Amino acid sequence: MPQGSAFVCPHCGKTNDTHDNMRSDAKPKHGDASLCIGCGQLSVFDLLENCLRLPSDSESREFDQDPQIRMFSIAWRAVVRKTRH
Numbered sequence: 001m002p003q004g005s006a007f008v009c010p011h012c013g014k015t016n017d018t019h020d021n022m023r024s025d026a027k028p029k030h031g032d033a034s035l036c037i038g039c040g041q042l043s044v045f046d047l048l049e050n051c052l053r054l055p056s057d058s059e060s061r062e063f064d065q066d067p068q069i070r071m072f073s074i075a076w077r078a079v080v081r082k083t084r085h
């Protein structure tokens, strides 16, 4: 398995080689949520496949109820969407 491989957003295909782990400063853990800086959609770190995947329905509901994730999503909509990148 390549070291430092990049994660590709399953929504928009953007390669996110730097990512914010929403729950801590540590490396992303299996099942953690990732917010794409490109499209603002949530995906899930799958460290078994070493990729980002779409959240399941139950994960989506869980993310919707997570105040930290809601804050990130709101911040993304407020700031990032207004700029082209």
Ligand SMILES: [Zn+2]
Residues within 6 Å of the ligand: 009, 010, 011, 012, 013, 014, 036, 037, 038, 039, 040, 041
């Ligand atoms: Zn994306």
